[in-house]
Amino acid sequence: MSGGTLKYRGALSALSAEARRxxxxxxxxxxxxVAARTRELIARVRQDGDAALRALALQFDRVQLSSLEVPRARWEEALASLEPKVRTALERAARNIATAHAAQKPQAIEVETEPGIVVGRRPDPLGRVGVYAPGGRAVYPSSVLMGVVPAKVAGVGEVIVCSPPGPEGLPSAGVLAAALLAGADRVFALGGAGAVAAMAYGTQSVPRVDRIVGPGNAYVAAAKLQVVDAVAIDAPAGPSEILVVADGSADPEAIAREMLAQAEHDPDACCVTLAVGEAQAEAVAQAVERAAARARRQEIVSTSLKERGAVLSVGSLEEAWPFVSDFAPEHLLLATAAPQxxxxxxxxxxxxxxxxxxSVAFGDYMTGAxxxxxxxxLGRAYSGLSVLDFYRWTAWQRVEREAxxxxAEDVGTLADSEGLFAHADAARAWRNA
Structure with a gap:
């Protein structure tokens, strides 16, 4: 079941229980x-605030920060320094993200459940949101757009961005430029678990936020999980992944390109294809091997495919769907003749x-999704980030006198049955209203 570039090759039905697991x-x-170290870092920030953040920047980023916050003039300089083609592409992406997410905005509702009984619910934008933008080995201005633009579309009061400082004490120029284009309100040169702790609990300089979104390394992911007692987060996140379902109409070379596009993210990325028929599966596997041999991020791609890469054959598309449901991939590509x-x-x-x-690359950057x-x-229970993540709901109910x-009596009966006698008294007091 294994060999060559990929960890697993062969029939899905022949996959061992351990390999499937x-x-x-x-x-x-x-x-x-990682979890223990993250707890220590969070505790330092909670205790020492800005002083801890400066110490962490010196320890991990090798930089002495004169200011934690990045002046807006530096954002503007970063935007002006961008190559025109890059700026144009970022502006196009921001427009499409805004368009797609504006269509998702929820509406207030009010329903009369019985005559004189009205129940309502209203979406209220969050007051302040923090967007984490990775730095170092992975710098993604596109992720700044994905976090900031939907928050601004939702009407969030203030959006701050945290991203690790480089040698000059500033986040990457791409991140700063994207923050400006997306409409962020403040940017801080902070990275890792310390940045997450600062946004979750607040420091002398960094305001406390209501929700933290955005990707990051293992320490950022661990920190987000550890601060949920104080702040909401998006879905817990790990290495990138793709599952491709391909029938005989699919181009093996196109599938290989999609596999490598995810494999190059991270050595722990997981890339799997289910192909209908042994011949199609073999063609895809060979295309992946050829593509991997010429990959520019060779070491990352090779490790990913050898540890978690798979091209497996199925007898039919019907055989594929149970595995798709169990796998619950981050990205699912239906490379079939009739995907809709x-x-x-x-x-x-x-x-x-x-x-x-x-292509997943289109969705990563430009479609607006x-x-x-x-x-x-976690796709079994969580959805991707959307404008809905930037609201909380205010609920209300109105009861007229006759209602x-x-x-009164039915509510009193239920309250008595649960032993909540003051509840029953409160309800029955309205029997003769």
Whole structure:
């Protein structure tokens, strides 16, 4: 079942129980040492505030920060320094993200459940949101757009960005430029677990936020999970992943390109293809091997495919769907002749790409869909980041006099049955209203 560039090759039905478990269980990328170290870092920031953040920048980023916050003039300089083509592409991406997310904005509702009884619910934008933008080995201005633009579309009062400082004490020029284009309000040169702690609990300089979104390394992911007592987060996130379902109409070279596009993210990335028929599976596997041999991020791609790469054959598309549901991928590419017809079979994933032309790269950057997505099978319960993540709901209910009289006895009966006698008294007091 294994060999060559890929960890697993062969028929899905022949996959051992252990191999299947290994493909489905992608939660083991964070270890106890990361969690323990993260707890220490968070505790330092909670205790010492800005002083701890400066010390962490010196320790991990090798930079002495004169100011934690980046002046807006430096954002403007970064935007002016961008290559015109890059700026144009970022502006186009920001427009499409704004358009797609504006269409998702929720509306207030009010319903009369019985005559005189009205229940309502209203979406209220969050007051302040923090967006984490990776730095160092992975710098993604596109992720700044994916976090900031939907928050601004939702009407969030203030959006701050935290991103690790480089040698000059500033986040990357791309991150600063994207923050300006996206409409962020403040940017801080802070990275890692310290940045997450600062946004969650607040320091002398960094304001406390209501929700933290955005991707990051293992320490950032661990920190977000550890601060949920104080702040909401997006979905817990891990290494990138893709599952391709391909029938005989699919181009093996196109599938190989999609596999490598995810493999180059991270040595722990998981890339799997289910191909209908042994011949199609073999053609895809060979295309992946050829593409991997010429990959520019050779070491990362090679490690990813050898540890978590798979091309498996299935007898039919019907055989593929149970595995798709169990795998719950971050990215699901339906490289089939009629992908729209198969969309209804999908329930568990971050997002679906319909047809091989719908490259994941398009969704990562330019279609307007959000690329902050659940990984490690969490697509069973979590959705990708959307404008809905930047609201909380205010609920209300109104009861007219006659309706209160009608409710009184039944509510009193239920309250008595639960031993909540003051509740019963409060309800029955309205019997003769």
């Amino acid at each position: 290994r493909l489905l269980d992608r939660t083991g990328t964070s270890d106890s040492q 017809e198969h969309l209804g079979r999908v329930r568990h994933c971050g997002t679906v790409f319909l047809g091989e032309r719908a 959000n690329h902050v997505l659940p990984t490690a099978g 209160a009289a009608r409710l």
